[in-house]
Amino acid sequence: MENKNILISGAGIAGTALAFWLKKFGFNPTIIEVAPKLREGGYAIDFWGAGFDVAEKMEILPDLSKVDLKLLELTFVDKNNRRRGGMNYRKVVKWMNGRAFTLLRSDLAKTIYNNLDKDIEIIFGDKISKIEQSENEVSVTFQSDKTRSFDLVVGADGLHSNVRNMIFGNEAQFEKYYGYYTASYTIPNPKGDKEFSMYNVPSKQVALYPTNENTSAVLYVFASPEKLSYNHHDIEAQKQILRNQFENIGWRCADLIAKIDTAPDFYFDVVSQIQMKNWSKKRVVLVGDACDCPSLLSGQGSTLAMVGAYILAGELKNANGNFKMAFEQYQNIFKEFIDDKQLLAQKFAKQFVPKSTFGIWLRNVVVGLMFLPFVSKLLIKQFTDKLKLKDY
Numbered sequence: 001m002e003n004k005n006i007l008i009s010g011a012g013i014a015g016t017a018l019a020f021w022l023k024k025f026g027f028n029p030t031i032i033e034v035a036p037k038l039r040e041g042g043y044a045i046d047f048w049g050a051g052f053d054v055a056e057k058m059e060i061l062p063d064l065s066k067v068d069l070k071l072l073e074l075t076f077v078d079k080n081n082r083r084r085g086g087m088n089y090r091k092v093v094k095w096m097n098g099r100a101f102t103l104l105r106s107d108l109a110k111t112i113y114n115n116l117d118k119d120i121e122i123i124f125g126d127k128i129s130k131i132e133q134s135e136n137e138v139s140v141t142f143q144s145d146k147t148r149s150f151d152l153v154v155g156a157d158g159l160h161s162n163v164r165n166m167i168f169g170n171e172a173q174f175e176k177y178y179g180y181y182t183a184s185y186t187i188p189n190p191k192g193d194k195e196f197s198m199y200n201v202p203s204k205q206v207a208l209y210p211t212n213e214n215t216s217a218v219l220y221v222f223a224s225p226e227k228l229s230y231n232h233h234d235i236e237a238q239k240q241i242l243r244n245q246f247e248n249i250g251w252r253c254a255d256l257i258a259k260i261d262t263a264p265d266f267y268f269d270v271v272s273q274i275q276m277k278n279w280s281k282k283r284v285v286l287v288g289d290a291c292d293c294p295s296l297l298s299g300q301g302s303t304l305a306m307v308g309a310y311i312l313a314g315e316l317k318n319a320n321g322n323f324k325m326a327f328e329q330y331q332n333i334f335k336e337f338i339d340d341k342q343l344l345a346q347k348f349a350k351q352f353v354p355k356s357t358f359g360i361w362l363r364n365v366v367v368g369l370m371f372l373p374f375v376s377k378l379l380i381k382q383f384t385d386k387l388k389l390k391d392y
């Protein structure tokens, strides 16, 4: 096997999953993560499809089941908290033969991390500041000033990938903005309320759901036809944007927004996709949101990140570490599938947050119709992943 020493930037979903598989297939991965420790809290993700199959191959389904939020019913409410529609989550999981979880993104990353081989080197609180590729190796300088050599480098560092910026250039050339911003944070839930509600006014949406026995998470999405201008490192500016959008729109929003300053895990970002023609350049390759972010509109970014990691590691194994061959195969197998997912998400973008009172009413009606037996059968077909995973 050639090219065994592989540096992975990012200990999110793609990075940890890639390290898991590389180690299993005889490589020697190292992870570098900018955060001082694994990120905690945050928003929930629906986890299903081909990524669920990868998790099964990793034998982590029992662990994931323990952190499944097991949400019961999503209720669409009006400003007086009256029910206007809803969706029975347990029924949806049943349609999928139980092959779906709702997990905190951080719990998914932590579960994969906890299942990593203990020999894998993981560096927290540092990041890559320079990458130089030569014929036979990649020389990487860390922010902490150390310089080390690796055979290959993988950017698994998310939507705003540092590795992508360094090797492929400015984010703007790959980013497709879909007209929304999203924010999320955890709040105390001392009474252990099981409430899972969603409140809309035109172009704005707030969801509240329990994340464990004594916390809940709030997830905001709002439409903005143009991209907003703010400093990405200025958290206070981001909080102010959110306050301006949601403080005065009714329901429980004023109270939820008031808790923003004590939130331990405030998250704010643009809803964009990353679309690239090529995911690798010489000895550097990208995986997960870094190269193919489908955005939250697809409801599948984390599962696709796991599938990408599995295919990339598997193709490196099949090619005995011949990275040129492996990177080409990785893209050949996976890119068309990703393009379809991104297209589906784009088509859904306009309806994601209803833009009028009529739109909100219509969404409530349509979601109700989903539960008619013949409609649900059609939907299941539509949402079944057609990608056949190889056994590596």
Ligand SMILES: Cc1cc2nc3c(=O)[nH]c(=O)nc-3n(C[C@H](O)[C@H](O)[C@H](O)COP(=O)(O)OP(=O)(O)OC[C@H]3O[C@@H](n4cnc5c(N)ncnc54)[C@H](O)[C@@H]3O)c2cc1C
Residues within 6 Å of the ligand: 009, 010, 011, 012, 013, 014, 015, 032, 033, 034, 035, 039, 043, 044, 045, 046, 047, 105, 126, 127, 128, 156, 157, 158, 159, 160, 161, 162, 163, 182, 184, 219, 287, 288, 289, 290, 293, 294, 295, 296, 299, 300, 301, 302, 303, 304, 305
């Ligand atoms: C609100 C919201 C809802 C979503 N809902 C769903 C859903 O229902 N289902 C679903 O499947 N997906 C969902 N997603 C998408 C999903 O969260 C992402 O697609 C997934 O997390 C991508 O995994 P990743 O490992 O590529 O990136 P990430 O999970 O973002 O991980 C990237 C990692 O890289 C680290 N990093 C960043 N910069 C550097 C650096 N310079 N150096 C080193 N490390 C760095 C980060 O700290 C992080 O640990 C949702 C996303 C959002 C925002």
